[in-house]
Amino acid sequence: xxxxxxxxxxxxxxxxxxxxxxxxxxxxxxxxxxxxxxxxxxxxxxxxxxxxxxxxxxxxxxxxxxxxxxxxxxxxxxxxxxxxxxxxxxxxxxxxxxxxxxxxxxxxxxxxxxxxxxxxxxxxxxxxxxxxxxxxxxxxxxxxxxxxxxxxxxxxxxxxxxxxxxxxxxxxxxxxxxxxxxxxxxxxxxxxxxxxxxxxxxxxxxxxxxxxxxxxxxxxxxxxxxxxxxxxxxxxxxxxxxxxxxxxxxxxxxxxxxxxxxxxxxxxxxxxxxxxxxxxxxxxxxxxxxxxxxxxxxxx
Numbered sequence: 185x186x187x188x189x190x191x192x193x194x195x196x197x198x199x200x201x202x203x204x205x206x207x208x209x210x211x212x213x214x215x216x217x218x219x220x221x222x223x224x225x226x227x228x229x230x231x232x233x234x235x236x237x238x239x240x241x242x243x244x245x246x247x248x249x250x251x252x253x254x255x256x257x258x259x260x261x262x263x264x265x266x267x268x269x270x271x272x273x274x275x276x277x278x279x280x281x282x283x284x285x286x287x288x289x290x291x292x293x294x295x296x297x298x299x300x301x302x303x304x305x306x307x308x309x310x311x312x313x314x315x316x317x318x319x320x321x322x323x324x325x326x327x328x329x330x331x332x333x334x335x336x337x338x339x340x341x342x343x344x345x346x347x348x349x350x351x352x353x354x355x356x357x358x359x360x361x362x363x364x365x366x367x368x369x370x371x372x373x374x375x376x377x378x379x380x381x382x383x384x385x386x387x388x389x390x391x392x393x394x395x396x397x398x399x400x401x402x403x404x405x406x407x408x409x410x411x412x413x414x415x416x417x418x419x420x421x422x423x424x425x426x427x428x429x430x431x432x433x434x435x436x437x438x439x440x441x442x443x444x445x446x447x448x449x450x451x452x453x454x455x456x457x458x459x460x461x462x463x464x465x466x467x468x469x470x471x472x473x474x475x476x477x478x479x480x481x482x483x484x
Contacts (some may be wrong), residue, residue, distance in 0.1 A: 188482060189290065195310075206366055208397075209356065222477075224417060226251050231275070234383075240322045242325070244472070245355055246382040247277060247328040247418070247449075250295065253294060253295075253296075254299065254324050255299050255300070255301055255302065255324055255326075258298045258299045258300070258301075259298050260296075260298040260299060260300045260301070260420060261300075261301060261360045262301065262358050262359075262360055262362075262364070262420060263301045263302075263303060263336075263340075263360075263362070263363045263364065264293075264300050264301070264302055264363075264364050264366070264407055264413060264416055265303035265304070265305055265332060265335075265336075265363050265364070265365045265366065266286060266289065266303070266304045266305070266364065266365075266367075266368040266413075267305055267306060267331075267343075267365050267367055267368055267379075268282070268304060268305060268306040268307055268308075268311055268368040269305075269306040269331055269368075270367070270368060270369040270371075270378070271306070271308060271309040271310060271311050272309070273369065273371065273375065273378075274369065274370060274371065277308060278370040278371070278372075279309075279310045279311050279314065281370045281403070282311060282368055282370050282378070282409070282475050283311060283314040283315060283318065284302060285368075285370070285408055285409040285410045286315070286320075286368070286409065286410075287318065287320075288409075288410035288413075288414075289302065289355075289409060289410050289413040289414075290302065290320075290324070290325055292322050292410065292413055292414050293324075293413070294324060296420075296421065297402050297415050297421060298420075298421070299324070300416070300417065301326070302324075302325050302326065303325070303328060303335065303363075304326070304327050304334070304368070305328045305329075305330060305331060305332045305335055306328075306329070306330070306331050306368075307327050307328065307329055308329060312329075312397065315327070318413060323424045332363070332365060333386065335435060336363045336375075336386075338359060340362055340363045341362075341365060341386075341388045342362050342363065342364055342365065342388070342389040342390065342391060343367070343382070343383035343388050343389070343391075344364055344365060344366055344367075344379075344390075344391065344392040344393065344412060345367065345379040345380040345382075345383060345390055345391075345392060345447055346388040346390065346392050346404060346405040346406050347376070347377050347379075347380035347392070348380055348383075348391050348392045348405075350389075350390060350392065351391060351392055351394050351397075352391050352392070352393055352394055353394075354394040354397050354398075354425055356417070357420075358420060362389075364416060365388075366409050366412050366413065367379035367382075367403050367409075368409055370408075373404075373406065392405060393405070393415065393429075394425055395429055395433070397425070397427050398425050399425040399426070399429050399430060399433065399438055399439075400438070400439040401437050401438060401439065402437060402438075402439050405435050407433065410478060411434070414428075414431075414432040415428045415429060415432045415433070416428075418431060418432060430484070
């Protein structure tokens with residue numbers, strides 16, 4: 185026995201005007217998102233085309249070539265080390281920033297035409313955990329748990345610190361018999377002289393980069409670890425301090441020689457030292473350096 189099917193009208197759900205407006209806004213947002221993605225893909229394609237050749241006309245190394253660009257086969261035997269003994273003096277956020285700066289250093293060294301011998305010592309505590317999470321054990325770096333005094337001979341150590349009265353030679357190449365040590369600390373400028381004091385305590389040689397001989401800065405000569413690393417790598421390759429400083433010291437810290445007027449630099453006064461005003465940029469320089477290291481490059 186067959187039954188006659190009848191069309192039952194489906195009740196139409198009424199949508200309020202407010203819900204209709206929300207649906208229109210959502211559709212518009214999705215449409216804009218698609219358009220934004222198209223624009224971003226076009227920009228990425230253009231950047232890839234521009235990066236095929238760097239400003240010097242040299243080919244940018246490919247991922248395949250980078251696999252064979254290792255420290256052990258490099259002609260450069262100069263040693264650069266980041267001393268990470270300051271783990272207990274930093275907040276968890278600052279330790280994260282230091283880990284990202286180390287990633288930048290590794291990336292810069294890996295892409296150098298002749299990678300230097302890159303060491304990271306005193307890897308312990310929170311920093312060690314963060315590096316392990318980011319698979320740093322697979323990076324082309326000499327990761328050591330021991331402090332620098334147990335890794336290198338005493339006479340080889342030269343601590344780079346902006347407070348040093350000694351200046352690296354502006355004419356001679358870096359020395360293969362010297363370990364150039366960078367203090368691995370992110371402290372927002374709250375511990376001035378810490379690395380210099382450590383060098384004096386251990387009677388290590390110490391020096392600062394010859395920044396004043398080549399460019400003028402509107403802040404103290406304090407740089408993030410990755411900036412120092414990039415400057416040293418650039419100088420090793422090209423032998424030109426001026427070019428290395430101009431390329432790798434943030435532009436906000438450099439004074440334009442054509443508009444050099446120190447009286448125009450905004451200054452701030454410390455409540456404890458009202459007679460010693462400091463440039464505003466100096467007060468915030470370390471925080472800005474940390475912000476620059478918030479997005480480390482991809483590590484293949």
